[in-house]
Each structure stands twice: as C-alpha cells, then as structure tokens.
Amino acid sequence: MKRLLPFLLLALGLALPFILTAMGQEYYISFASRVLVVALAASALNLILGYGGLVSFGHAAYFGAGAYTAALLAGKGAGLPAQLLVGTGVAALLAFVFGWAALRTRGVYFIMITLALAQMLYYLAVSSDSLGGEDGLRISRAALWGDLTLGDDRAMYYTALTALTLGLFVIWRVVHSRFGEVVQAARDNETRTAALGYPVRRYQLVNFVIGGALAGLAGVLMTQISGFTNPSLLSWQQSGQFMMMVILGGVGTFWAGLLGTAVLLGLEEYLGEVTERWPLFVGLILLGVMLFAPKGLGSLGTLFGRKKKEVVE
C-alpha cells in the first residue's frame, strides 16, 4: 500500500480537474494549482527543515526570488522555459550565498540570520522602483504552445502538477541517497557525523541550495498563477506560513509539504467563505496543534519526539 501511495496520489492529481468539472466546481481548479505550487515550496522547506534539521526562517526569500526573476524576465518578453530555468537558477544562487553565511551559525542564531537575510530582500523589493515597490510587478501569462497559455486553468494545473511531481521525485532521490543519509545523520548528531569524516557544513549547504532552488521553481509558477508578484511573497509572514505547513504536515516526513499545504490552504479557503475572521481560527488551530500534537497531523514524525537539549558551553 505504501509503495502504491505516490501512484495513487498522481492518478488522483491527474483526474482532479475532470472530477471537479463533473461536480461543476471548475473554480477550484485554479485553487488546486495554487496548492500544488505552494506544496512544492513547502516540500523544499521540509528538505531543509525536516531532513536537514535547519530551522530556516527565510524560505520566502527563495520563493520570492524565483517569482521576481520570472516577472522581470516576462517583462522582457522571455518565454516559460527561460523563466523556469533562470528563476530556479537565481534562487539557487541566492540560497548558496545566504546558506553560506547562515551556516556559519547554529541554533537561534541560524533562525535569526536566515530571517534577517530574507528581510533584506523584502525591503529591496519594497523600496526599489524597478521591482515595482509595494505594488510589485504584473505579468502576462506565458504561452505553452499555439494559443494555449498558462492563463488557462487546466494548462496551469497540469504544469503545476508536473513541477510538483518532478520536485517531489528530486526530493525523494535526495533523501534516499547516500548524500541524504549524511544530511539526516548530521541532523541527528552533527558532532558524530563530522567525526566520521564528513564535511557536514558542505553537505548542509548543498541540501540548502537544493531546497532553495525548488522554492524558486515554485515561485516562478506562482507568478503564472496569480499574474503578478508583490513583496508579500518575500515577507517573513510568508516564511512563517511555509513553516506552519511543514509542521502541520509532520516535519521530516515525506508528504509533509503536500499534506500541510492542502490542509492549511484548504482551511483558509473554507473558513474564508464562512467567516472573515478566518485568521483567528487558523491561529487557534495552529496553536492547538503546537501545544497538543507537535508531531503534526501525520503522526509519522520522528524528529519532534526529541526533547530540546540544553546548550552546554
């Protein structure tokens, strides 16, 4: 059953637009695309946070970097392949620079420095005219082939599904490779892993860059869904939301990103229709989960069972 799960999910993913159409709920196709794209970014954070054990509080930076790069390229008339390639590349480069600086520190300082670095990017976007300031940048949807553009809900959905599938495949391969084993070993016991002769920091940096690149890919697709970018994509609240998703989904479990995103965005969408006070309920639910079920909704999490260790200096 467990081996079949990815294929069942993929089949469900492929069939979803038809199911929604049959139910007369086409509106939700575009919502589903958003879930898939955000799930890709959240899964990328899960690679860093769950498998790498590094609490990065600046994940929005890579997501937003991908989005802004794509929007700038789109403004110059570049097509989708160029946007995807360069957007992912820029995010990877950024993750390399930020990761290099942040990985000099540990613990609380790592949380704070990733946050601060992401804030730099946020303020750059807010105050720079060429990035559109507070308003951000509008784009026209990229063409796929012929007259078909990503403005078409189904085309967008299947593009997002392809990206998420590829992204999750990459993450699965990374996690189950020798490389991934070392990264997880370093999460569980950094000193011992280093003593075995592994250059821990370098492994963590590469893992960080992979996560950043996938978040950038998600960012590029996000601009195609919404048709614009704005600084809120880079905000620390956005970073917090990614973390929320990973934790709700069960940090360090493979499906955490997808599950957490589906639950959180689904909750927002549902509550948003019922009451305009939805953030209150999202907050209460999150607080409840954190206080009473810190392993997340999927109970497979292992990382969270550990108690916080006192830092002895």
Added chain:
Amino acid sequence: MPLDLILEQLLNGVQFSLMLFLLAAGLTLIFGVMDLINLAHGSLYMIGAYLTATFAPHVGFFPAVVLAILGTMLIGGLLEVTIIRRLYARTHLTQVLSTFALMLIANEVVRMIWGAQPIALSAPESLSQPVQLPGFKYSAYRLFIIAAGLGVGAGLYYLVNKTRVGMWLRAGASNREMTRAMGVKIGPLYTLIFALGAGLCALAGALLGPLLSVQVGMGENILILAFVVVVIGGIGSIKGAFIGSLLVGILDTAGRAFLPTWLTALFNPQLAGSFGPALASIAIYVLMAAVLFFKPRGLFPARGTG
C-alpha cells in the same frame, strides 16, 4: 548638508532607538532567561498602543499611558500563565510557530474589537509646540520620548544591576539550571519577566502611537528590528540591547535621511532614488551579518563563558 539638519536627524535616530530599546530589552530578557523566541512580543506593543488610544480621550494622554501599561502587563501575565509557560521546554521551532499563531490571534481579536481602520492617537496638547534648541526648533513630544526612554533605561539598569530581582534575572540569563538549583523560584520570576516585557512594549507602543499610526500589524516590522537588536547586542544582555538599539536606530534613521542624498552626489539621481531607500533599509541587516561574522554570540553575550 546643514549641521542643524544632521543634528535633527540624529535626535530622531536617538528617539527611535530608545523606543526600540524598550521592545528589545523585554525581548532579550525573555529570550535570555526563559530561552523563548517570542514573536507575540510585537502584538503586546500593538495592544499597548490600542489601549492608550482607547483611554486617552477619556482620561488624558499620560494617565492613559499608565492604564495601558498596567492593562498590557495584566494581559502579558495571563498569557504567560496560560500558554507561554508550556513552551519553555519545547524546541525553538515550536516556540516560533506557537507565538506566530498567537500573533495571528491577537491581530484578529484587535480587528474585532477596534475595527480594521487605523485609529487616532494624538500627542498630548502640552507637548504640541516645538521647542527652540540652539540653532533649530525640535518637536517637544520627541524630546519627551527621548527623556522617557532614558529614564526607563536608567530604571531598568537599576532594577537589573542593583536589586534582588535583578540579580535573579542576571543569574537566570547566564545559567538557568544553576539558578534553579540555587533555589530561585523561577515560576513567578518568569511570569514577572514576561509581564515586565509586556509593560515595556506597551510604553513603546503608547509613545510611538502618535508618531506612527495605530493599526493592526503595527508591531510586526518593529518586532523584526527588535530581534536584530537582540542578536547584535547578545541574547540576554540589557546593555547589549541598549547599544544595539542605538546602533540600529541611528543607522536606520540616518541611512534613510542621508543615503539617498549621498548617492545622488555619487551616481545619477534616478539610480539613487531607486536604490537609496533600499540600501538604507538593508544597512541594519548588513550590520547584523557583520557583527555575527566577527562575534557570533553578539557584542555582549550574557551567557557564562565557561
């Protein structure tokens, strides 16, 4: 650039720094003594400002500030006893997300009570006239903020360095386990620290309210600045928070005021207009990165060196 303009901007920088210090002082104590990352700290600042704006039309500005501080301390104390207390032994990740949730809840509750629009809070009548300083006129209200900030800073210094509670505080920040072992009752101490932090937040919110706008989410950006201050100054150190606040506040204000002009002198005006403000906002994060590069534990680490 004329000297009086530079002086005025410096005073603005000091004024902002001191308010930042009020937030950072509470944050660094909570961080250092309880090992808690508290994102809800900005919400207490917001609540302080809202309470002041609510009381001010009825009782006048200064009594309103006092009431707001007491009210926010009460809210902070209750929050500590009911929720925050459960988070001390948890991972930093859990703390970040739980307090993030508290922030969402606080924003929504404030929006429910006071509405989504910013509400009015004006500076007291008695301080509305500018005062004549040598060479230029300066806002009396801002001068009052500077004086209040310095006064509270001195009070905190006395509390932390000269009193028994302060001794427990310093002990807790440098070695929590040992403090517990030496018989300090940490439960009430933690509640007290949290309420104290809440009171300082409320004071900052109340005093900055007339200068900035009193609205939902007002505490979120200043919260991040306060975290930058705490990290630069060294977690748990009041002195570090003070120096860090001055560095960050002055750099931020001066950067915003002068950088665009300097850049215009060096490059073309369009480029300077576009990147000047961005560079000014980024300057403090560059400062933080530089400090962490050379002193990874901040300028004045409180934790024992052993």
